[in-house]
Structure formats: structure tokens, C-alpha cells
Amino acid sequence: MLIKNTEVQITSEERYEEILTPEALEFIGKLHNHFDERRRNLLEIRKKLQEKLNEGGKLDFLKETKDVRDDQWEIDPLPRDLQDRRVEITGPVNRKMIINALNSGAKTFMADFEDATSPTWENMMQGQINLRDAIRKQIDFQAENGKSYSLNDDPAVLMVRPRGWHLEEKNIRVNNKPLSASLVDFGLYLFHNAKELLHRGTGPYFYLPKLENHLEARLWNDIFVFVQNDLGIPQGTIKATVLIETITAAFEMDEILYELKEHSAGLNCGRWDYIFSYIKKFQTDPDVILPDRSIVTMEVPFMRSYSLLAIKTCHKRGAPAIGGMAAQIPVKNNDQANEAAFNKVRADKEREVNDGHDGTWVAHPGMVQLVRDVFDKGMPAPNQISRKREDVKVTAADLVEIPKGAITEQGLRTNINVGILYIAAWLSGSGAVPINNLMEDAATAEISRAQVWQWIRHPKGILSDGRDITLELVETILEEEITQIKGNEGELNFRKGNYEKAAQIFHNLINQDLFEEFLTLPAYGQLLKGGNE
Numbered sequence: 046m047l048i049k050n051t052e053v054q055i056t057s058e059e060r061y062e063e064i065l066t067p068e069a070l071e072f073i074g075k076l077h078n079h080f081d082e083r084r085r086n087l088l089e090i091r092k093k094l095q096e097k098l099n100e101g102g103k104l105d106f107l108k109e110t111k112d113v114r115d116d117q118w119e120i121d122p123l124p125r126d127l128q129d130r131r132v133e134i135t136g137p138v139n140r141k142m143i144i145n146a147l148n149s150g151a152k153t154f155m156a157d158f159e160d161a162t163s164p165t166w167e168n169m170m171q172g173q174i175n176l177r178d179a180i181r182k183q184i185d186f187q188a189e190n191g192k193s194y195s196l197n198d199d200p201a202v203l204m205v206r207p208r209g210w211h212l213e214e215k216n217i218r219v220n221n222k223p224l225s226a227s228l229v230d231f232g233l234y235l236f237h238n239a240k241e242l243l244h245r246g247t248g249p250y251f252y253l254p255k256l257e258n259h260l261e262a263r264l265w266n267d268i269f270v271f272v273q274n275d276l277g278i279p280q281g282t283i284k285a286t287v288l289i290e291t292i293t294a295a296f297e298m299d300e301i302l303y304e305l306k307e308h309s310a311g312l313n314c315g316r317w318d319y320i321f322s323y324i325k326k327f328q329t330d331p332d333v334i335l336p337d338r339s340i341v342t343m344e345v346p347f348m349r350s351y352s353l354l355a356i357k358t359c360h361k362r363g364a365p366a367i368g369g370m371a372a373q374i375p376v377k378n379n380d381q382a383n384e385a386a387f388n389k390v391r392a393d394k395e396r397e398v399n400d401g402h403d404g405t406w407v408a409h410p411g412m413v414q415l416v417r418d419v420f421d422k423g424m425p426a427p428n429q430i431s432r433k434r435e436d437v438k439v440t441a442a443d444l445v446e447i448p449k450g451a452i453t454e455q456g457l458r459t460n461i462n463v464g465i466l467y468i469a470a471w472l473s474g475s476g477a478v479p480i481n482n483l484m485e486d487a488a489t490a491e492i493s494r495a496q497v498w499q500w501i502r503h504p505k506g507i508l509s510d511g512r513d514i515t516l517e518l519v520e521t522i523l524e525e526e527i528t529q530i531k532g533n534e535g536e537l538n539f540r541k542g543n544y545e546k547a548a549q550i551f552h553n554l555i556n557q558d559l560f561e562e563f564l565t566l567p568a569y570g571q572l573l574k575g576g577n578e
């Protein structure tokens with residue numbers, strides 16, 4: 046297929062042609078031609094900053110953007126259907142879950158091509174088809190168990206999270222170069238749905254993941270201006286909420302809002318990627334060593350500082366500050382564990398609403414009512430942007446304060462177990478899975494593998510019992526965990542379930558001295574080869 050003298054190679058299946066029309070491909074081809082070089086340059090800037098930090102560089106608020114932080118300005122007014130976002134459900138883009146999420150009673154639903162989705166070509170294309178159908182209210186689903194699904198009359202407002210700047214979609218190529226996955230997900234969704242969404246009284250609303258600085262926000266903004274012109278829709282129609290989920294972006298929250306001023310729908314605290322980013326960015330700093338993943342909660346000082354600063358920054362700019370994801374999900378067949386999970390989510394959401402967040406995320410429809418009740422009690426108005434939180438004082442040092450706590454063998458073992466199980470699920474096409482009664486997705490799994498990488502490379506005796514965490518110890522536990530998984534799954538499921546391949550990927554990630562920027566980059570190569578060979 047030709048896009049203005051560029052050859053596009055696509056893999057096509059039934060119904061995919063509804064999405065991969067010549068006009069839609071020409072549209073994403075234009076985005077590629079106009080913006081891909083800038084994307085690549087920005088990825089280079091990420092690498093350069095990492096090199097600087099590896100040499101001992103420190104993060105601070107930028108001198109050159111002091112005016113942006115000091116001046117008085119606000120983002121454009123929010124559209125009516127984004128004023129009240131007290132409960133936002135998130136989830137992958139499969140048909141059943143899209144219907145369940147839209148019917149869940151949450152105010153909004155973030156359909157996720159990113160952390161919660163394994164980017165198989167089928168998932169990506171089906172996701173586009175499902176969202177297109179959902180917007181037109183032509184979505185239903187019949188499960189194998191006979192259960193039927195269709196949309197309620199009052200579904201949640203739809204938002205979409207395209208994949209991050211670092212990812213590529215290798216099934217669509219221009220001149221044999223893969224396209225940016227962000228541009229593919231964003232471009233196809235926008236092309237097919239922007240006018241329909243406006244016609245239905247809502248709009249093209251996005252979540253933007255894993256931004257590292259305001260220049261990356263500027264790129265998104267320039268893309269928004271370009272596509273609004275190209276499609277003939279009013280400037281400012283697109284609204285985007287930026288996830289603050291990298292430690293570097295936390296130093297540029299004002300700047301990110303400023304870049305997207307006409308298109309901003311505020312910020313969100315993407316807590317899991319944020320913890321991962323903290324480990325990654327300070328990977329060579331011998332003082333930065335995080336304790337067991339289970340105790341790096343929102344209560345630890347560096348996490349709390351970041352969420353309070355997000356609230357203060359957003360409210361100063363008339364923007365909503367959305368909270369993050371508690372990983373607990375309902376526990377089946379164990380009332381006590383179920384109650385404990387609900388209590389943890391309740392406490393997390395009470396802290397968020399009391400601090401000033403204007404809404405928050407839930408991972409599961411079973412949590413919607415609980416979180417709604419907490420926000421209804423703590424936030425009678427549609428949002429609390431008028432609570433300016435000028436009392437909050439957060440310094441650069443507060444944002445990077447190293448959390449304290451023990452590293453236990455159980456913590457190490459859990460990281461290894463979660464790492465293998467999650468990567469196996471991802472290779473099998475599932476990007477979000479329940480493991481040990483917690484929601485695990487690409488962001489939470491990144492923490493697990495990053496911690497193991499970091500702990501192996503740290504000075505001696507860091508286990509709470511005084512032992513070193515050596516590669517040999519990790520390999521021993523890895524073997525034990527594989528045996529355990531094989532025992533649980535049985536020989537056949539073990540072979541079919543990509544566990545050995547996952548263990549291999551996990552082993553490479555923690556063994557190589559180069560800290561892999563994202564686990565999904567090497568795993569994507571395996572995904573393209575497809576399942577178990």
C-alpha cells in the first residue's frame with residue numbers, strides 16, 4: 046500500500062480493513078513524516094540525561110523555565126464531561142472488559158493500549174475496532190459461558206491511553222521503518238472517532254503515559270494542533286491528562302501543563318511507573334536502594350511529596366489532579382483477605398481525597414462503589430480544584446528522598462515470581478493479570494525486575510538477614526520459582542504458557558549490566574515471534 050510515495054507493509058485480518066483504510070493509513074503516515082524525527086530526538090535526550098545521572102548528576106527544577114513556574118496562568122476550561130472524574134476505571138481494550146468498564150458506574154473509563162495491554166497485533170487492532178464500536182454504541186459480546194454483554198444507557202466517559210514514545214508498532218512500516226506506537230494508537234483512534242465523539246457531545250480525550258519532560262509534552266501539543274487542523278475540528282477539542290510517572294517529569298509539572306494549556310485535562314499520579322522510574326534514573330547511585338516493593342507505598346516521603354506537589358501544581362493552574370492505582374482487587378473465596386483488600390483501597394482513597402485529589406483510579410469494577418463512596422463523602426463538589434493547597438511545600442530534596450526499610454528474602458522471591466508470571470502472561474497476550482491477589486501490569490512488573498537488578502549490584506549484606514543478594518542466589522530462587530510454577534500449572538500448561546521464555550527474559554534483564562530501559566522492549570521481539578515456538 047502506498048502513502049505518498051512511502052511503502053506501507055501491513056498485516057491484515059478480518060475487520061482490520063475497517064481500521065486500516067487508505068485514508069487512515071495516509072493520516073498516520075503524515076504523523077510519522079511530520080513528527081517521528083522529533084520523537085527519536087527526544088528519546089536521545091532521555092538517553093543523554095540517563096548518562097548524566099549515571100555520572101552522578103542531580104535532578105532539580107529547571108532554571109530556564111522559572112517564569113513558567115512563577116507566572117500566573119491557567120489551563121483552558123475543562124469540558125463539561127471532564128469536570129467530575131471522581132472514579133476512573135482503567136483496563137485493557139478487549140471487548141468484554143470495555144463493556145464492563147463502561148457499565149461499571151465509574152465516571153470515566155481509560156481504555157489502555159499501554160501498561161494493561163500486551164501489544165500483539167491482534168490486541169491492537171481489536172482494541173481499535175472495539176472502541177470504534179463502543180463509541181457508536183454498537184458493541185456487544187457473547188462469552189463462551191453463554192453470558193451476554195451490552196452497553197448500559199449511561200456509560201462512563203471514554204478516555205484512551207496510547208502506548209508511550211519509546212515503543213514502536215512493527216506491523217506498520219513506512220519505508221521499512223516501524224511506526225511510533227504512540228502515533229499509531231493515537232492516530233487511528235482519532236482519525237476514526239474524533240468527529241463521532243464530538244457529534245455525541247463528548248470529545249477525543251487521552252491519557253499520555255511515561256512523559257519524561259515538558260519537551261515531550263510540547264511534541265504532543267504540536268501533534269494535537271496539527272491533527273485538529275488536518276481533520277477540520279476546532280483547536281482545543283482534544284483533551285489530554287498527562288501521567289506524572291517519571292521522576293524527571295515531577296520536576297516539570299508546571300511546564301507540562303503549560304505546554305498543553307489549551308489541551309490539558311490535568312495530571313495523574315502514575316505511582317507504579319514512578320517508583321520504577323526512580324529506581325531506573327538513579328540506577329548507579331550507591332545510596333539509592335529501595336526496600337521490599339510492598340513497603341514502597343504512597344505513604345513513604347518521596348511518594349507523598351510527589352502527589353502533594355501534583356495537587357498543588359494542578360490546582361494553581363485550574364487543572365484536576367487525579368490520584369493513582371491501588372493494586373488490590375477483590376479476593377475470591379476468602380472473606381478475610383477480601384475485606385483486607387477493600388480496607389487498603391479505602392485507606393488509600395481517603396488519603397487521596399483528603400489531600401486534594403479530584404478523582405482517582407480503580408483497577409476493577411468491584412472497587413467502583415467503595416471509591417465512589419469515599420470521594421462522595423470527601424468531595425461533595427464535582428472536583429476540589431478550588432482547594433489551592435498553598436500550605437504544601439515540596440523541595441527538590443523531598444522529591445528524591447530515599448525510602449528506608451528492609452529487603453527480605455520473601456521480597457526478593459516475590460519480585461522474581463511476579464517477574465516470571467507477568468512476562469509469561471504478557472507473551473501470551475495479557476497485559477494485566479491478578480497475581481497474589483494484586484493487579485500486576487507492565488508498570489508493577491518493571492519495579493520487580495528493576496529491584497532485582499539493583500539489589501544484585503549493591504554493596505554487600507543488604508538482605509535483612511545479612512546475606513548478599515548475588516546473581517547465584519537469584520538464580521537459585523529463579524529455579525525454585527520455576528519448579529513451583531511448573532507444579533502449579535502442570536507440564537502441558539507450563540509448556541504452553543511461555544514460562545520458560547519469560548524466565549529467560551527475566552534472567553537476561555537482571556544479569557546484563559546494561560539496565561534495559563523498558564522490559565517491554567526486548568519482550569516485544571519475542572512477542573512478534575508469537576507464543577511458544
Ligand SMILES: CC(=O)SCCNC(=O)CCNC(=O)[C@H](O)C(C)(C)COP(=O)(O)OP(=O)(O)OC[C@H]1O[C@@H](n2cnc3c(N)ncnc32)[C@H](O)[C@@H]1OP(=O)(O)O
Pocket residue numbers: 134135136137141142143145146157160161317318370374375407408409410477478479483484485486488489
Ligand atoms: C499501573 C497502571 O498502569 S494501572 C492501569 C493499568 N492496569 C489496569 O488497567 C488493570 C485493570 N484490571 C484488570 O485488568 C483486571 O482487574 C485484573 C486482570 C487485575 C483482574 O481481572 P480478573 O481476574 O478478570 O478479575 P475478576 O475475575 O475478579 O473479574 C470479574 C469481572 O470483572 C471484570 N473486570 C475486572 N477488571 C476489570 C476492568 N478493569 N475493567 C473492566 N472489567 C473488569 C472481568 O472481566 C470479570 O467480568 P465477568 O464477570 O463479566 O466475566
Ligand SMILES: O=CC(=O)O
Pocket residue numbers: 160288290314315316317318319369370488
Ligand atoms: O500508569 C500508571 C502507573 O502507576 O504506572
Ligand SMILES: [Mg+2]
Pocket residue numbers: 160254255288290315317318488
Ligand atoms: Mg504507568
